Amino acid sequence: MRISRRQFSQLSAMAVAAELAPPMTAQLASRKIGYAVIGLGRIADHFLRGVQASGNSKITALVSGHPDKAAGIAAQYGVPKANIYNYENMDSFRDNPAIDAVYVALPNSMHAEYTIRSAKAGKHVLCEKPMCVSVLEAEAMIAACKAANVKLMIAYRCHFEPTNLAAVKLIRDGALGQVQQIQSAFGFNCGAQEWRLQKPLAGGGPLMDVGIYCLNATRYLTGEEPAAFSAYTHSNPNDPRFQTVEENLNWITRFPSGILATCETSYGANMDGYFRVYGSKGWLEVDTAFAYEGLSLKADCYDASGKHIQLDQPNPEKDPIHFTREADHFSDCILNNRTPKTPGEEGLRDMQCIREIYRSAGIAMA
């Protein structure tokens, strides 16, 4: 069956409903969760705009080292001047009841420190991926949030995104038969001035930044934890961009059930993020899979009754919808005392995998 856009919306809605219980109940929220955004870079802009569309979340504070930038954004989003903090006085937001939670959007190596400081200040933490730059940091972040009795969620957008969820649902419903192999890639040609090229800030190269999408996808597509990794890396020794982080990295994974996966990531080439899943009864592809918009699902497989399913379906949703969903979910977890779908433990598992991949490739990790 070749399905229409309307049917796709139904399929996606079913996938979202199946994965994200309860359904988004923005209009029923008793109150809106107030967020302090820590770090005002590019991704924070997406989150700020995403929260504007949320029914249970609002921006109530900003934390930045750039007072002028913070003042401009505060004016734009209706944040009182008194709720603009810097990295030195941030801990005093403990006493500010307008702040329920923080969104940590700093360079990777600062995630642990600011998550732990926020937890100690009694705030729930939504932390960008990668969770941090080492397994030890991830464990410390989880422990700190547990000790402070606050929730910790890692901002894995794709766990809340209908096209990715539709792919997972097709797999779980057996439409592909036994999954055999997965391929995924994500990379981009990184500008020379980016902080992500500095290991003290980034903790690593493209694996930490974009390869983690491929890694995480192989885990949510299979629903399994990897049993083994093998990886290669290469960096152009004459390219000044790659003095501290890797340029290219590829790896293979074996999952306990026998599913094999191969992934590639790069800061030296543009690779639209995508994955293909090959099963005994059919295949599916999401390409692109990890961008803020423009996702698209193709599939050729069979439903439980043996009916042929052929999909070629772009997802019309626009940025910043992913961020709205993420905020909706975390706020719902706070309001109704639920465990987030992507808790700190989900981030920890990726950090453990990244440690194994770097170890296999011979790359030192923080």
Place this chain on the structure above:
Amino acid sequence: MRISRRQFSQLSAMAVAAELAPPMTAQLASRKIGYAVIGLGRIADHFLRGVQASGNSKITALVSGHPDKAAGIAAQYGVPKANIYNYENMDSFRDNPAIDAVYVALPNSMHAEYTIRSAKAGKHVLCEKPMCVSVLEAEAMIAACKAANVKLMIAYRCHFEPTNLAAVKLIRDGALGQVQQIQSAFGFNCGAQEWRLQKPLAGGGPLMDVGIYCLNATRYLTGEEPAAFSAYTHSNPNDPRFQTVEENLNWITRFPSGILATCETSYGANMDGYFRVYGSKGWLEVDTAFAYEGLSLKADCYDASGKHIQLDQPNPEKDPIHFTREADHFSDCILNNRTPKTPGEEGLRDMQCIREIYRSAGIAMA
């Protein structure tokens, strides 16, 4: 620039001309090279039809264990009854001047024996891929053909195919900048009755049969020999098809220049053969890349003058054109005493790579 079909034909023709000197001169051939086809399975049918369209090649003999089948095919292709041989009396074709060369289209494990017997009978050998089932056999085949002063070519179709050649030309012309990474896959859900599931005939599983296309592609796309391999395999222990050969295999490769490649192959899932090449200035994809027809090239890159190249170009050629080109080339090499573009040494290198991949995956090889 978005180019037209006519322009694509020009691009492809340039690629073919650059790779295959001299150009096909079928009409100038002083005489036609006579082929004995050894083994009358599915691929032999493509070759028989391909040679019909060749200007410098003709079918003059058949070797088969099925006299009725051979008689029918002989009648269809105008082969005299006297030129039908079986596997016992084949060596007597030494004295048949109508036979210049053989096309070995038997199961893999027989390639070495029939190549060596044909060489000893003074016939040039065009042998299907995989060349054989071990490095030692490949070396013995090369030595036997050298000792008999006959030419040996391995039937790597893609080295003579315009879409693959156009991809290689774009890379060599620098349109992608520095190639960083390659992805490729090829597999199919293998029928339970196929000889390729029996290791004594096939020598191995999908790597020997279809994965070899991905392996060979990574070599001709880079123009380099792999420096290292790492591989995983898994076979469903409850599937009777996979008692002697592997079901799934994936591997990563590192090339001396630093290019990384990841490949997948399977007898448990349909995977259209394809490759993607990611460079510092752009990318290209051929999908499908290894089929007998229906190949298609997409690219987004830059020519030497900095002009943007965008290609989305299906190749309209139909089966059995690949086989015609292959025969054209080998016959031309015989007529003009040239070295084939894909000599025994090309097959040997793949066998050496396959040995390394199987070694890494823990699979025993013949």
